[in-house]
Amino acid sequence: MAARVEEQSMTNVSDYDYSNFYYSSGEDIFAILDPYNQWYGPARSEGYYLFAQPMFTPPLGRIELEEQLHHRGISLLNLSSYNYLGLSYRPEVIAAAKRALDQYGLGAAGSPILSGTMGIHCELESAVAKFKKKEAAMVFPTGYSTNLGLIQGLLRPGDWIIADQNSHASIVDGAILSKANVRFFKHNKPEDLEKKLKQATGKKLVAIEGVYSMDGDVCRLPELVEVAKRYGARIMIDEAHSAFVYGENGRGVAEHFGLEDEIDIHVGTFSKALGGQGGYVAGSQNMYNYLMGFARSRFFSCALSPVVAGGVLESLRIAQAEPQLRAKLWTNVAYIRRQLSDYAVDVGESTSQVIPIMIRNDRRMMHIAHHLQQAGLYLQPVMFPAVAKHRSRFRISISASHTTDQLDEAVSILVRVLREEGIL
Ligand SMILES: Cc1ncc(COP(=O)(O)O)c(C=O)c1O
Structure with missing residues (x-):
């Protein structure tokens, strides 16, 4: 594919995307760099x-970006950040992070298993365990490294991991790293899960x-x-986008369905609803003790910054103390859903605060993204390899901090551009 790209003059940059640049001819692994950069530069x-x-503001409903075309700052309506409860810039959270900075300095300066565990990490782990009503919770530097370390830490060659086909890359990469047998069941299809489980013998x-x-x-x-x-399979649920959002007490989809105790491993991140960074695994104390010594993404990496840990602790406190934030988020979600539905915008299967705007055409994505941005709306194009090639979309993330005026304006821009x- 890339060889063909090399031979052509690249007249229209929006005709290409990442998928054109996976392979190159020749003997040198760098052979792909020139063709890629001939596209990337223009x-x-x-x-x-x-x-x-680059963004120069917190992830507010309106942000300042440096736009690449004229290298100037522009102001855009932001429906792209994961800051579901608007906590990343709450004054109390910033103050808590500053207190942690004053007490501990910037970084943990060590692996959590060596010198990197600080008092604030222990406080955060206890607070997460208490919130999730589990014996223990282990904190990782990112949500990505959480799944990597958890899955690689627990599974061995010969074991089986059977994951939903739409699993996040961190689950897929953890499975690959573990060298266990990996199978994917059709998205959200229990009957296909059963088919795959029947074929798996062992753990x-x-x-x-x-x-x-x-x-x-x-x-x-x-x-x-x-x-x-x-x-007889163990079950893990990754509540990256549902913890602090779903459930009467914000404990996620497992709480929503009343099935918390049926699930062996509860994973989540601090980078979405809590507006911070890091991830957690909540479950038994025995699992905590074991992962401490076997989750390589955790113990071969510096511990989460104590500054972030301090901020996240406060975010967690607010998320529990202010259920009205979740209520406001759901009011906003219902509001924008109604409007999108009135205009017959295709939102796929979404029922949550994550709302895809389905375009289903990779070749047009960059052009439409450019158009949306010029019209004043910051929406992220999501394309292969993040989703299948025929399922490209823009993704809206709603926050409790969006105002009705911002949502109205965003829908009006979106509908005009589509x-x-x-598309419409
Ligand atoms: C389901 C899921 N798990 C894990 C992650 C990784 O989390 P983080 O961005 O905190 O590393 C994400 C990120 O989007 C996710 O969607």
């Missing part, structure tokens, strides 16, 4: 490559997510749990 300077644009882990991050749909937990239990692009 795509960035012409304002079509809209990834990793089994079933991996599911509370809310799927690309489609915003909720797992069919009762049926999936019933099947997994019938086949109409001009012939």
Whole structure:
């Protein structure tokens, strides 16, 4: 594919995407760099490559970005940040992070198993365990490294991990790293999970997510749990996008379905609803003790910054003390859903605060993303390899901190651009 790209002059940068640059001819692993950069350079300077644009504000409803086309700051409506409860910039959270900075300094300066465990990490782990009503919770530097360390730490070659087909890359990568047998069941299909479990002999882990991050749909937990239990599999649920959002007390989709005790391993992140960084595994004390010595992504890496740990502790306190934040988030979600539905915008299977705007055409994504940005809306294009090639979309993340005016304006821009692009 890339060889063909090399031979052509690249007249239209929006005709290409990452998928054109996986392979190159020749003997040198660097052979792919030139063709890629022939696309990347113009795509960035012409304002079509809209990834990793620097932001100069907190992830508020309106943000300042440096736009790549004219290298100037622009103000955009932001429906792209995961800051579901608006906690990342709450004054109390910032003050708590500053207190931790004053007490501990910037970094942990060591692996958690050596010198990197500080008092604030222990406080955070206890607070998460208490919140999740589990014996213990282990904190990792990111949500990604949580799944990596958990899955690699527990599974061995010959074991089985059977994960939903739409699993996050961290689950997939953890499975690969563990060298266990990996199978994927059709997305949210208990009958296919059963088919895969029948073929697996030996120790089994079933991996599911509370809310799927690309489609915003909720797992069919009762049926999936019933099947997994019938086949003697352990169950992990990653509540990255559902913890602090779902459930009467914010304990996630497992609480929502009343199945917390049926699930062996509860995973979550601090980077979404809590507006911080880091991840956790909550479960038994025995699992905690074991992972301490076997989760390589944790013990071969510096512990979470104590500054972040301090901020997250406060976010966690607020998320529990202010259920009205969750209520406001759900009011906002219902409000924007109604509007999108009135305009017949295709939101796929979403029922949550994660709302995809389905475009289903990779080749048009960068062009439409550019158009949306020029019209004043910051929406992230989501394309292969994050989703299948025929399932490209823009992804809206709603926050409790969005105002009704911001949501109205965002929908009006979105609908205008989609109409001009012939999508609506
Ligand atoms: C389901 C799921 N798990 C894990 C992660 C990784 O979390 P983090 O970004 O905190 O590393 C994400 C991130 O989007 C996710 O969606």
